Amino acid sequence: AQQFTLRFNHVLGPREPFHQGFLDWAKAVEARTKGGLKMQVFHSAQLGVEEDIIEQMRQGANIGQNTDAARLGIYVKPIAVVNGPYFVETLDEVIKLGSAPTLQKWEKELADQHGLKVVCFDWVQGYRNFFTNVPVRKPADLNGQRIRTPPAPIWQESIRALGASPVAMAFGEMYPALQQKAIDGVELVYSNIAAGRFYEVLKYADETRHIMLVNFQVVGSKFFDSLPPDFQTALVEECQTAGRATSQKILAAEAEQKAFLKQKGMTLVEDVDIAAFRAAGEKAYQVLGLTEAKDAVLKEIGKK
């Protein structure tokens, strides 16, 4: 039988729960294909920066990458809505997204026209919150705060809409930038804060829960199409299984993470005016002309 190897890259550190999740996915795929499809997982962007890896898979390399809707939005613009403020808010809604016709149409466009096959996106890193050195309860509190944001339009606009000044910066550069006050804060999920020791340089965890961070597992279409059908199914189904299990684990561990950060001296701001942030967030969709796309998908999953 033919042997396949998929090298899977992600930017997160080895202590992040996603890394263990990817290892579980790899193990399940290998077992189910009886060793026919092997998956090697590379943490900390060891194989290269995300944008490079995406280009490589488009050219047919047997490489995969954990990425987000914002980066995919560079290729198929409306898919970026998944990364918008308060788009989906529960794991259930994420799973429903998988069968939303509009989203499937975008996925097909990604695969056919841009060579990027979305294997699955049942991977939720948790809720993005602001982490700052001043307490944040309403959008006005973010005024003038320089918040690190991934370099993509939807991120930048979302953070701007919520009241802060976005500063584009790579994941690995945040810690020194905070230490040296190049930025005033970050917006991340709880598990990032503990894994990256950010509690050493930040005081407040502001529970805005402004984005439920859905991650996409992507491989090159050329590579995916070269796999036998049963291997394709194994890759997709085990991706979903491992992704859902990991997401549940992360959401369940949130309380634990919060207790840990509190013990490390962070102050949790829980009385946040979510309604005000939700209203402010609408502006991001308007600025990018994505309001229609957003409404279409939300209707299909029965939200609103």
Next chain:
Amino acid sequence: MLLVALAFVVLILIGMPVAFAIGLSGLVFFFQNPDLPATIPVQITVSQTQNFTLLAIPLFIIAGNFLNVSGITEQLLKLASVLTGRLRGGLAQVSLALSVLMGGVSGSAIADAAMQSRMLGADMVKRGMSKGFAAGILSFGALLTPIVPPGLGMIIYGTIGQVSIGRMFAAGIVPALLLWLALGIAVAITARRRGYPPERTRRVGLAEAGRALRGGIWALLFPVFLLLGLRMGVFTPSEIGAFAVLYAIAIGVVVHRKLTRASFFEGLSHSLADVGAVMFLIALSAIFSYGIVYEQVPDAISGAILGFSESLERVTVLIVLFVLIAGFVIDSTVLIIMLTPIFLPLIDQLGGEPVHFGIVFIIAATIGNFTPPVGAAMYAVCSILRTSVGDYTRESVPFFIAVALVTLALVFVPSLVLFLPNALFNP
């Protein structure tokens, strides 16, 4: 990967420039794996230049060149001579002191070695020192420059490993003084055996000492400004380099009034070839390291090290020895970029302190610049002094032993490294 390593060694031995040898041998891996897109080598080479941390490298090279053209180096040489001129070993001791003083503004060992060879090399030989000895101390002395804050290696390590650069800088001061002491003793021993005289026979008068101190004060103040700036959170890593360049220019124009339009262009022009030589090597090394990561060699190395021992100290010693040996053939910057993500998690897992490990690791990696067969500082010094690598190597053995011993001592006494950063910055 074996074929890649073999190709590298063969290309180096036939005298191919190291940058091309590292890129070309790295390509062998892509020929072995034809399923990989042929565009990856180009893509990853370009990516190296998009790394915001590596941006600090050209800035420090430029800063080093502007120190010379703006008259700062000259003033520091006077000060160094006042400080150490009466010690056994004469100009060799002066050159060590100069490396420490220069280190306060410059952050690159290679720039320091090249500059001092031009400035002091000929005089050292004229005073009766053997060429090999002069080359050896000019080269190994440059180790002090990046360990005295600011240092390029610390910026790269701190950014990749998410370790506070301010703490790294503060942590370098005591180890730099110890390395200075060790190299000074090594120089004194050889000097006594061979009868190399001190540079000065008479005591330094108070007036002369005062003048020397006043001349060097601006360079001496720079690291103080820098640590204060980092303490208050004014700089990001690459800005430190840009700040050093502009500081050198400002001193040259305002204080020493030596920097003219002509010398400004001279400084810039010198920088071009230096930046090209260093950055091209680092950019192309991405092609070489791709295969190493792809084949998961780092995991194998970590596993092997943990197989030997799980004690923090023993593992650190093993890593230091590994880095010293790898440093024979691999550039120090490349070593720090490649090995930090492998070794730092290992040290973390064993309960080590990232700042302590970082200093030890950076010293060991920087030594690679001075050891044959491949060493950028060694090469610069040997070609300027027109001495053979063989003579250089023979006479450098005491210096290598001195700095290797200090490095190992730092492993076992972490407080030597951590005392200052803990006092200056909250842990």
Next chain:
Amino acid sequence: MRKTYAFLGRVEAVVAGVFLALMVVLIFAGGVARLLHHPLNWTMDVSTCLFAWACFLCADLAWRRDGLMAVDILTERLPETAQRLLTLVNYLLIAGFLAFLSGTGFWLSWISRTRTFQGIPGVSYSFVTASLAVGGLLLLITTLFKIAAFLRRADPAPAQ
């Protein structure tokens, strides 16, 4: 021919020098702006783009001046004919390597032109990728001049 080549070298030096100087100023200005609470995101973006071009232009300037580090422990002990033969082998291998880098560089710049630089809509990352394509071509030209000079048994092309 040689005059054109020398002129090209001067142009490269001027462009690389201006780019390096701009990098220093932009990075510093970015820091000052941040201190004044008016962060300029673009200074870092422009700097990294200039950096790519400066790197590969400077690499050619270093190669023109024979300033790339090489190890001559073995070669200096060989007889002169063997040394000359190895020099030629080196030049040919390097020329092949640079032709590959430059060729795939232009190819990649073309096929990935939709990739954006730093996620900025409308700015293609190919502007960055092209730095190695062009730099590789300049290095290749320098190598060819070195080969020509070598075959004429003359001194290497005049340094600029």
